[in-house]
Amino acid sequence: MTSSSHPRYVVGIDLGTTNTALSFSDTTTGDHPEVRDLEIAQLIHPSQVEARTLLPSFMYLCSEGEFPAGSLDLIWQKDRDFVVGELARSQGLKVPTRQVVSAKSWLSHHGVDRRSPILPWKAPAGSRMVSPIDACANYLKELLLAWNQKHPADPLSSQEIVLTVPASFDAAARELTIEAATRAGLGQVQLFEEPQSAFYAWIQSRGDLWRKDVEVGEVVLVCDIGGGTTDFTLILVGQSQGNLELQRIAVGDHILLGGDNMDWALAHLAAKKFEAKGHKLDSSQMLMLLAGCRQAKEALLADSSQESFEVRVLGRGSRLMAGSLKEELGREEVRQTLLDGFFPLVNLETPVQRSKAFGLQEMGLPYAHDPAVTRHMAQFVKRNAPLLTEKLTPLGKTGTLPSAILFNGGVLKSPAVSNQVTNQINQWREAQCLGPVKILSHSDLDLAVARGAVTQGLAKSGKGIRIRGGSARSYYLGVEIPSPAVPGALPPIKALCVVPHGMEEGTSADVPGLELGLLVGERAEFRFFATNQRREDTTGMWLDPLPEELDELPPLETTLPMEPTESGPVEELIPVHLKSVLTDLGTLELWCQSADENRQWRLEFRTREGG
């Protein structure tokens, strides 16, 4: 049964950098509907389809005739010239130039035109390519097809969909995520931040007990380490009229560092051992070694009684045995490589290491230069210390450190890793004479985000607690300062705050301080900036000069259409003021409103690069 006014299912989609998942609840099954995961049929090998709860977020663009005819067919699609999911992941290891990876991270990368075909990034000239948006749309489309196959009476586009994004996604990246969802045919989706979603999954798993697990003034650090990215968020447990209240108070940057880096670190460690004995491994042997090292990581970090793990590499080509090699990876060296390399215990003051500035840096994803997750965490915690003081004082508490931690992401399934992160926080707490941090544990760290998104969708309709979020960043419009023209020098600009930090979803604000005259028929363009580090700025505040911590986003533009009159188009200067809207769906809109309040034009992110 489908009713357009009341969708039957609430659906949560986790569009991850390395894995995508969909969970759902049937709202017709009572007040506490069960949350289930969609089994996504996908190609595992050519001609071999399996259903799995995770769809690897990879796309493989095959050439004509690369696979036998019909071997890439799925029930819902024949004669495709691309693959998504597990086969795309594994095949791409062998042919990296045809594999699209980390498309989601590209969505938040300002340096490139995200609507143009630029992926795979390292594909040789003349290769088939897709845009980051289209790649993401394809992953979502695959979920849609898998869903519709199983629920023919309740197509996905008519369900209530909550789509998660990293908390670090700015307004432009969110806009592009919505666009990908539209291209995939999902219909209207609501955006929701991943760490909040993980928090909801925890609440869901605890039932009513969660209210006893935390107390007023609790500061929860959500630490999310996935295959390719790391994200930090702070959630404050507050109080309103005697009830617990949750507020997401800070989000960190999008750090491109995760479990895949760790597997490669071990593979290189093992490869060195082979090399020391005079065995140079070829690329297929390296892949074999990588798979072995992933197993070694899981085995040695999980089981403290196992002293070593044997990694094996078979001979090249069809001669397996004559050239087969093996090496031992000891527990201690694996722990050292992973824990000391990625999670060294550091002082809170230790800065994140930056690479030396190169005159000409290669474009591409801004991968983290510093592999130490703990140093990134230190930077995040330290940056937000003043905020914590400010938020805790009214609650009668003190402190500048998180008091509880919630883990998310596949890497933290390993107790050795999560213990190390815990130890790090405890070391900082001890230095301030504080007791150990509280661990909020929940079960499936791979699927928590999708499941939590469902819980959030249900909460929205009144079934459960909401986390107040608000804008994690403040946003600014760049306005040129009138100055004498100097050849070769850009005119200086100052910034007008149009959205303050913490502005609530579902609210709007008129921006004082700027009256503009927009010329009908002409394109008006503004530079646009954001930061998660300025919490005091208010709507209409001018910043001059431009502070360093502002990140530039793609410019905003609008063209006021000529309105036909009897005597033809009239050139007209329309006085407008600005209005900012944070929608319920989690996106930011900026409008130019005519002084007579009768007409308004939306400022859109510029679609072309270079303009």
Add this chain to the structure above:
Amino acid sequence: MDLNLDHFKGAGIALGILIALKVAVLLVLSKGAIGRIFSAISLYWKALTGQEFVRAEPKPKEAPIDHGPQLRLLGLLQRDASLVDFLMEDITGVEDGPIAAAVRDIQPKARLALKKYLEIGPCLDQKEGAQVEVSVGYHPSQYRITGNVPPQAPYRGELTHRGWKANKVSIPPLAQGEDGLILAPAEVEVS
């Protein structure tokens, strides 16, 4: 596994007639085969009068029987566990060390594959060495009785081998364009 019967279609006319007659004669002797006799006769009749047979071009002597489906499992075991490489390698002169290393890699993968594609399990659940009874009317595919066998079942004896059987065959079928005779493609790396 969908056993592909299509390749039987291509058998020659004469062979078809011969088989039809032979089957008809044989089945007359067994009970409860009226339907099959009828179809054998109708096949015979069709062979004599049917337009499609009369008009058919003479087939080449070697009927193109597609062995692909039969080899599919071997292809999968090669893909998942390099089993063909393993079986085809000449190990004369290779030391035990590398052989053991390879076996430790290949065997678990092959085992996993057999469990996955065949849900392979023993014919009998008892432990080897246990005393078992084989009752009257047992299926001869499932048991092999050896030793001092009395004239008639039931038999009692020691289970010396539990046997293997495929509990559920779920071998992914070959796609239309795949050549089932290829057990592993040649690999060419572009540098």
